[in-house]
Amino acid sequence: MRIPRIYHPELLSTGVEIYLNDDAANHVGRVLRMSNGQALQLFDGSNQVFNAIITEASKKTVKVSILDGKLSDHESPLNLHLGQVMSRGEKMEFTIQKSVELGVNTITPLLSERCGVKLDIERLEKKLQQWKKIAISACEQCGRNRIPEVRPVMSLETWCAENDGSLKLNLHPRASHSINTLPLPVEKVRLLIGPEGGLSAEEIEMTAKYQFTDILLGPRVLRTETTALTAITALQVRFGDLG
DSSP, X not given: OOOOEEEOSSOOOTTXXXXXXXXXXXXXXXXXXXXXXXXXXXXXXXXXXXXEEEEEEOSSOEEEEEEEEEEOOOOOSXXXXXXXXXXXXXXXXXXXHHHHHTTOOEEEXXXXXXXXXXXXXXXHHHHHHHHHHHHHHHHHHHTOOSOOEEOOOEEHHHHHHOOSSOEEEEEOTTOSEEGGGSOSOOOEEEEEEOOTTOOOHHHHHHHHHTTOEEEXXXXXXXXXXXXXXXXXXXXXXXXXXXX
């Protein structure tokens, strides 16, 4: 049986006993039905992993003893920030989960003119907490030991106006550049993915004002969630650690 990987939100150290937080304890105790003496692997977001043994387990609480820890770096050399206009239903959750698996470092949900998601502040905050849990779960599954940041929702133009030294990319069906024609090397990318209905003409003009480069993925029209993952994969092959 594969040893479960569990995220702990506080810094860990060897030779101590700790209680897992409520979410982790529920998963270990109720879902996995693990018991005393069984092994876990913990990580705290510091790019380390820690071997641990369960010393106390119930359906509500799980206590573990941390045996040893080591650096375990599975991060891509490409720093990738995804700006995703929010999509409906489970599509946004799917995009977050898979983009974390593919190595994205930061995800910012965006509001645009044709965004099909209309939520009040309270529901947006609940969504944000849910998306953060999805990112953590994806790290537990894929072996990453740093948790990507899922930022609060912001407007498209506010996000586009940010300048962190990244190469800014926007997908456009009539672009003259492809990812393979972008010059090497590239260490930081800010990737914009529009809504299901695409960006408006005014929004596309706005991205040009903020020095975004239009790129073309291929001859077929892709759904927004397919577009994000295809572009991330192509960028990781070109500048990161895939392939």
